[in-house]
Amino acid sequence: MSALLAARGIGHRYQGVLALNDIELDVPKGTFMAILGPNGAGKSTLAQILAGAIRPAKGQILLEGADVTARAGRQGLIRNGVALIPEGRRLFGQLTVDENLMLGAYGQPRAVREARLEKVYALMPEAVRQGKHRAAVTLSGGEQQMLVVGRALMAEPRAILIDEPSLGLAPILTAKVYDLLSGLRRGGVTVVVFEQLATHALRHADSIVVINQGEISFRGGVDDEATHEALRTGYLGH
Numbered sequence: 001m002s003a004l005l006a007a008r009g010i011g012h013r014y015q016g017v018l019a020l021n022d023i024e025l026d027v028p029k030g031t032f033m034a035i036l037g038p039n040g041a042g043k044s045t046l047a048q049i050l051a052g053a054i055r056p057a058k059g060q061i062l063l064e065g066a067d068v069t070a071r072a073g074r075q076g077l078i079r080n081g082v083a084l085i086p087e088g089r090r091l092f093g094q095l096t097v098d099e100n101l102m103l104g105a106y107g108q109p110r111a112v113r114e115a116r117l118e119k120v121y122a123l124m125p126e127a128v129r130q131g132k133h134r135a136a137v138t139l140s141g142g143e144q145q146m147l148v149v150g151r152a153l154m155a156e157p158r159a160i161l162i163d164e165p166s167l168g169l170a171p172i173l174t175a176k177v178y179d180l181l182s183g184l185r186r187g188g189v190t191v192v193v194f195e196q197l198a199t200h201a202l203r204h205a206d207s208i209v210v211i212n213q214g215e216i217s218f219r220g221g222v223d224d225e226a227t228h229e230a231l232r233t234g235y236l237g238h
């Protein structure tokens with residue numbers, strides 16, 4: 001399977017502190033990958049570099065084989081179909097649910113935005129649909145996470161990278177967010193989640209990558225014997 005996104009020799013530091021070292025990664029098109037690791041392992045840095053939100057100090061990012069490293073900037077690679085949902089769901093709390101979604105297709109003609117809005121609402125839970133004219137801040141944490149995913153979908157991305165979707169959510173709500181992500185993957189979108197907790201990711205992903213102290217320490221398919229072994233030995237922080 002060809003890689004939609006790839007990292008080649010990625011290294012990064014913050015004021016001399018090593019965040020990532022020599023990361024080699026291929027994200028196969030149309031698959032669901034979970035990148036797991038403890039606090040401070042470098043997940044957020046990798047998410048931002050893969051999505052083109054920050055430029056790595058070393059190495060290249062390839063999008064369908066083309067070097068896009070130099071395109072990194074505030075907007076990331078969204079124009080090229082790669083959406084990043086950073087940690088902490090940044091919604092515009094005082095804007096309505098509708099308005100938040102519309103921002104995801106900013107710059108598109110009205111008819112396009114409205115057509116997409118309808119498609120995205122079809123994927124949202126009832127409470128989000130019902131609340132379209134309410135301020136986003138009135139939604140529950142899980143609904144807000146869904147809304148943030150919905151806003152990313154308004155750009156019709158080919159890939160969606162999401163940093164700690166489970167953060168601060170009850171397990172039942174996390175499961176709903178993951179169901180939504182699995183549905184996207186079935187629809188052909190490439191999904192990458194970055195998580196500290198392996199439980200939900202393991203249930204939905206096709207493959208996992210573990211990072212520790214800025215380096216990849218394990219990779220495998222979710223059904224691989226080696227992955228089960230790694231789980232049994234607590235290697236994945238279970």
Ligand SMILES: Nc1ncnc2c1ncn2[C@@H]1O[C@H](COP(=O)(O)OP(=O)(O)OP(=O)(O)O)[C@@H](O)[C@H]1O
Pocket residue numbers: 014015017018019037038039040041042043044045046087196
């Ligand atoms: N803006 C920054 N300035 C300085 N150091 C940073 C900055 N961002 C991250 N770091 C450091 O880089 C390393 C990797 O951080 P990163 O946020 O990528 O890890 P993470 O796995 O996403 O952790 P978390 O789960 O806490 O978000 C850590 O040592 C962190 O302290």
